[in-house]
Amino acid sequence: MKIGVVGSINMDMTVTAPRIPNKGETLIGDSVQYIPGGKGANQAVAMARLGAEVMMFGLVGADSFGAELIDNLKANNVSADYVKVQDGISSGMAFITVGEQDNTIIVVPGANAYVNRTYIDEISEKLLRCDMVVLQHEISLETVEYVVSICFDHGIRTILNPAPAFPVSEATIRKVTYLTPNEHEAALIFGENQDVANLLKAYPEKLIITQGEKGVIAALKTGEILRVPARKAKVMDTTGAGDTLNGAFAVRISKGDELSDALKYANVAASLSTEKFGAQGGMPEYEEVEQEIDIQ
Numbered sequence: 001m002k003i004g005v006v007g008s009i010n011m012d013m014t015v016t017a018p019r020i021p022n023k024g025e026t027l028i029g030d031s032v033q034y035i036p037g038g039k040g041a042n043q044a045v046a047m048a049r050l051g052a053e054v055m056m057f058g059l060v061g062a063d064s065f066g067a068e069l070i071d072n073l074k075a076n077n078v079s080a081d082y083v084k085v086q087d088g089i090s091s092g093m094a095f096i097t098v099g100e101q102d103n104t105i106i107v108v109p110g111a112n113a114y115v116n117r118t119y120i121d122e123i124s125e126k127l128l129r130c131d132m133v134v135l136q137h138e139i140s141l142e143t144v145e146y147v148v149s150i151c152f153d154h155g156i157r158t159i160l161n162p163a164p165a166f167p168v169s170e171a172t173i174r175k176v177t178y179l180t181p182n183e184h185e186a187a188l189i190f191g192e193n194q195d196v197a198n199l200l201k202a203y204p205e206k207l208i209i210t211q212g213e214k215g216v217i218a219a220l221k222t223g224e225i226l227r228v229p230a231r232k233a234k235v236m237d238t239t240g241a242g243d244t245l246n247g248a249f250a251v252r253i254s255k256g257d258e259l260s261d262a263l264k265y266a267n268v269a270a271s272l273s274t275e276k277f278g279a280q281g282g283m284p285e286y287e288e289v290e291q292e293i294d295i296q
Contacts, residue, residue, distance in 0.1 A: 001254045003047055004130035006057045006120070006147050007040020008112040008138030009073075009083065010092040011065040012279060014239070019099040034065075036072040037094055037279045038112070039136040039163060042240050046247025047134075048077045050269065051286045052254070055079040055130060057123055058139070059111040061091035066111070076280070082123045086111040092138075096239060098277075103239050107138060107164070115139040117146050124150060132177075132254045134159045134246065137166050148175050157254075161246045162189060173203070178253070180246055182210045197225050205259055210245060216263050228263040231271035231292070240279025245270035248289070268292050 016030040040058055048054045056078050060066035062085050069091060073080040092110040096103055120127070120143060127133065133151050135144050135158065144160065151158045152175035159178045162168050165185040173179060173189075181189060186209050190199055200207055200219035208218045215230040248269035252262035269289045276282035 001131045002053045002055065002129065003250055003254060004055045004057060004127050004133045005040050005044040005047075006115065006127070006133060006139070006143070007043070007136045008038035008092055008109070009041040009056070009058045009060050009069050010038030010094045010107065010112070011035075011069060012037035012094045012096050014096045014098060017097060017099045020097055020102060020104055035279065035281060036069050037240070038092055039138045039161065039243055041069065041073060042243035042279050042283075043134055043136070043161070043247040043250070044073065044078045045076045045280045046244045046269070046283045047251050049283050049285050050248055050251045050289065052251045055082065055126065057082050057127060059084045059086045059114050059119065061085070061089045061111045062087045063091055065091040065093070072280075082126055084119060086114050089114065098239065101236075109138070112139050115143055117143060120146055120150070128154050128156065130156060132157045132159065132250060134161070134250050136161045137164050141166055145169065145172050148172050159246065159250050161242070163242065176206070178206060178208060179203070180208045180210065180249070182212070182242065200225060208249075208263070210242060215267055216245075218259060218263070220259070226260055226263070228260065228267055231268050236274065236277055236282075240282060241270045241274050243279060244273040244283050265289065265293065
């Protein structure tokens with residue numbers, strides 16, 4: 001199975017500190033590192049480490065970060081043949097502060113803003129060779145909707161991880177195979193004060209809501225609410241945990257797992273990712289997840 005990812009490719013500047021600073025406050029940090037990231041690239045790397053054949057589609061700038069980001073994808077066995085280098089634009093960046101087992105993130109899109117319909121048309125032939133396509137919200141929403149529609153028309157399954165939180169049209173929800181918001185994102189998309197069970201039942205085996213340390217929740221086609229608890233972890237850094245979960249879920253669902261099994265696997269992978277530093281740096285290999293699942 002070949003999985004395509006259309007999404008962001010960033011360089012993360014990650015600062016560690018004793019805690020997240022308050023508004024207007026200056027803290028002395030512990031360290032700073034430049035680490036390849038971006039939700040799209042993160043999910044691609046997560047899938048490749050779990051044994052999937054992955055093709056990355058996106059843009060980087062014609063700068064030193066761009067070259068490094070492409071090299072990093074290749075080093076993680078992600079095909080970067082169709083990642084475009086955009087002249088005159090910097091690569092996307094994310095500024096991350098990590099403290100007290102939590103983080104804050106500011107994303108500067110850079111070249112990611114040029115992942116547009118023109119680019120999609122350029123690579124559409126290659127994209128349509130994929131068995132599944134994974135998307136996020138760090139590129140243009142218009143582009144996301146365009147890709148979902150193309151895949152829907154050609155019978156290709158899609159996963160949309162709507163992060164960062166932006167509204168998702170009902171047309172896109174109907175066309176996408178799986179929608180994987182967290183609780184905050186679900187509230188923005190569907191409205192506050194929703195009865196979660198009824199909301200999930202309205203989109204059985206499509207809407208999957210992640211709940212952090214509480215795990216994942218979805219509805220089966222029978223109407224039964226599926227709750228998959230999270231694995232307890234010795235948390236070091238939560239950055240990239242959601243990307244790991246989405247990547248792992250894509251791998252297992254593309255291999256034919258039942259929803260419950262795919263989500264159990266994804267939860268274990270995401271939990272393992274929090275026990276190491278960095279988004280991609282913490283993502284587990286296939287053998288690590290299999291060994292942990294055997295223990296469960």
